[in-house]
Amino acid sequence: MTQTFKDIMTGRRSVRSFDPEVKISREEMEEMINEAVLAPSAVNLQPWRFVVVDSPEGKEKLQPLVRFNSLQNETSAAMILIFGDTKPQEYAEAIYNKAVEEGKMPPEVRDKQLAAIVPMYDNASEQVMRDTVHIDASLVAMQLMLVARTHGYETNAMTGFDKEHLAETFDLDPERYLPIMILAIGKAKEEGYPSVRLDAKEITSFR
Numbered sequence: 001m002t003q004t005f006k007d008i009m010t011g012r013r014s015v016r017s018f019d020p021e022v023k024i025s026r027e028e029m030e031e032m033i034n035e036a037v038l039a040p041s042a043v044n045l046q047p048w049r050f051v052v053v054d055s056p057e058g059k060e061k062l063q064p065l066v067r068f069n070s071l072q073n074e075t076s077a078a079m080i081l082i083f084g085d086t087k088p089q090e091y092a093e094a095i096y097n098k099a100v101e102e103g104k105m106p107p108e109v110r111d112k113q114l115a116a117i118v119p120m121y122d123n124a125s126e127q128v129m130r131d132t133v134h135i136d137a138s139l140v141a142m143q144l145m146l147v148a149r150t151h152g153y154e155t156n157a158m159t160g161f162d163k164e165h166l167a168e169t170f171d172l173d174p175e176r177y178l179p180i181m182i183l184a185i186g187k188a189k190e191e192g193y194p195s196v197r198l199d200a201k202e203i204t205s206f207r
């Protein structure tokens, strides 16, 4: 079946009840993540990090943290925890070197960019870093929701969880990795509710 971008976009609903028998292989999960990370990010630092909770042990650990979202945890193929890395500049050299190796950037541009970006991130305030990683990781989350549909899966974005304990529960440094969102993913068992949107005329001005 060929689905157009419009089908993918207009057919998305938040699905909260999944077929618990349908699992997603780790290979396919990585394929979807590789597609999702084509999302843009500030100076291409890609501060998104993923913890895919697809095992019964992982789901059990997550259960007390997901509050009113337990059905998604119980029935989804996986709960994808999306974190923002507040020190993404540690990957700057690796990212920019890769661009040079792949012939996508001249070495002089890499050197100039790195000389500007790394100190800028090193000196950024905590608030600026929080805002930056929230924006970047939210873009990848949206892209992952649409990518999931091209693979025949549905998702539910969630922020209703215990943000204070998510990182440490999954062995990440809570000072460095900020929880952004959890995406439940799987084969829909029940369709999501239709929802409404404000019209462009109500929320847009032209100057």
Ligand SMILES: Cc1cc2nc3c(=O)[nH]c(=O)nc-3n(C[C@H](O)[C@H](O)[C@H](O)COP(=O)(O)O)c2cc1C
Pocket: 012, 013, 014, 015, 016, 069, 156, 157, 158, 159, 160, 161, 181, 192, 193, 194, 195
């Ligand atoms: C940032 C964010 C947080 C959300 N948190 C939850 C949540 O904790 N639990 C839940 O059931 N749905 C959650 N949702 C889903 C919204 O309720 C849903 O996207 C909205 O009602 C529009 O419906 P639709 O996604 O079907 O278009 C969240 C969505 C977003 C974008």
